[in-house]
Amino acid sequence: MAGGRRREGDGFSLGVKRTATFRSLAKIIQTCSPTIEGSSQIAAAYADSDQRKFYVPCPRCGEAQVLCWAHVRWDPASPAATAHYECATCAAHWSDVDRWNACERGEWRAGLPFAGTAGFWISEIYSPWKRLGDIVADFLAKKDNPVEYQTFVNTTLAETWKQQGEAPDHEKLMARREECYRLGQVPDGVTFPDVRRGRPEDLD
Numbered sequence: 001m002a003g004g005r006r007r008e009g010d011g012f013s014l015g016v017k018r019t020a021t022f023r024s025l026a027k028i029i030q031t032c033s034p035t036i037e038g039s040s041q042i043a044a045a046y047a048d049s050d051q052r053k054f055y056v057p058c059p060r061c062g063e064a065q066v067l068c069w070a071h072v073r074w075d076p077a078s079p080a081a082t083a084h085y086e087c088a089t090c091a092a093h094w095s096d097v098d099r100w101n102a103c104e105r106g107e108w109r110a111g112l113p114f115a116g117t118a119g120f121w122i123s124e125i126y127s128p129w130k131r132l133g134d135i136v137a138d139f140l141a142k143k144d145n146p147v148e149y150q151t152f153v154n155t156t157l158a159e160t161w162k163q164q165g166e167a168p169d170h171e172k173l174m175a176r177r178e179e180c181y182r183l184g185q186v187p188d189g190v191t192f193p194d195v196r197r198g199r200p201e202d203l204d
């Protein structure tokens with residue numbers, strides 16, 4: 001195309017196309033943090049994979065579990081110093097050392113049968129280079145700023161960001177509906193205009 005650059009598609013699709021020469025020897029790897037819900041390419045790719053997550057055993061009860069933000073706890077009076085992980089089964093408190101040791105004994109488990117694509121999800125909560133106190137401090141510093149909080153959700157928690165916005169009018173209307181009458185039932189007291197007489201008449 002004269003005077004400009006010819007576009008052939010998005011970069012990843014073009015990269016995949018270039019691997020055709022290698023046939024079965026080709027290895028295609030996508031690595032990225034998720035972005036906005038509904039438009040994240042890496043999230044869509046993970047959804048189409050066997051959806052593997054890393055399960056680690058609790059130091060006390062031994063129950064294997066996926067580490068998630070909902071089980072990170074702290075004392076509001078001293079967040080960084082008191083941050084710890086709470087077992088989803090027995091509620092045992094894990095120190096950073098407990099968490100790191102548990103991660104050493106973890107294993108990948110697929111959520112779906114393998115159909116050609118292996119997908120791996122993991123968050124910063126598993127990191128051997130991060131203390132939970134640092135992660136909590138980062139959360140508290142960013143949680144009130146939507147732009148910065150999105151960065152925390154995408155990169156630290158490895159989750160998609162859900163855009164906030166006003167609901168469409170039809171959704172607001174549906175939210176206000178009441179389950180008072182059966183479909184096809186006309187309740188007592190309903191009137192309609194009789195065009196012949198110019199006034200409402202009660203329904204029988």
